[in-house]
Amino acid sequence: xxxxxSISRAGETSIYGHMATTHLIEVEQVLKGDPGDGNLQVTSTxxxxxxxxxxxxxxxxxxxxxxxxxxxxxGDEWFTITPxxxxxxxxxxxxxxxx
Numbered sequence: 492x493x494x495x496x497s498i499s500r501a502g503e504t505s506i507y508g509h510m511a512t513t514h515l516i517e518v519e520q521v522l523k524g525d526p527g528d529g530n531l532q533v534t535s536t537x538x539x540x541x542x543x544x545x546x547x548x549x550x551x552x553x554x555x556x557x558x559x560x561x562x563x564x565x566g567d568e569w570f571t572i573t574p575x576x577x578x579x580x581x582x583x584x585x586x587x588x589x590x
Contacts, residue, residue: 498517514552537574557582
């Protein structure tokens with residue numbers, strides 16, 4: 492779990508038979524886990540049971556906002572934990588929504 496900002500798209504990868512967008516994340520603070528030092532590539536897990544496409548409600552990491560990212564590592568790659576609950580907007584000055 493970390494706080495950061497998406498600074499660019501870094502490609503695509505396949506997960507659960509769907510193409511998913513990978514983002515380069517500028518890591519501000521690691522809240523839990525050990526993703527290593529520096530920027531991190533995280534793939535936005537898409538909903539897989541939709542007919543509207545990979546991101547029917549928009550890619551949650553395709554934002555200029557500061558966010559909290561809940562991610563897990565699968566092999567050598569990081570993915571948001573779920574399509575709907577992997578990213579929370581976290582404006583500067585806001586308090587963490589949990590303890």
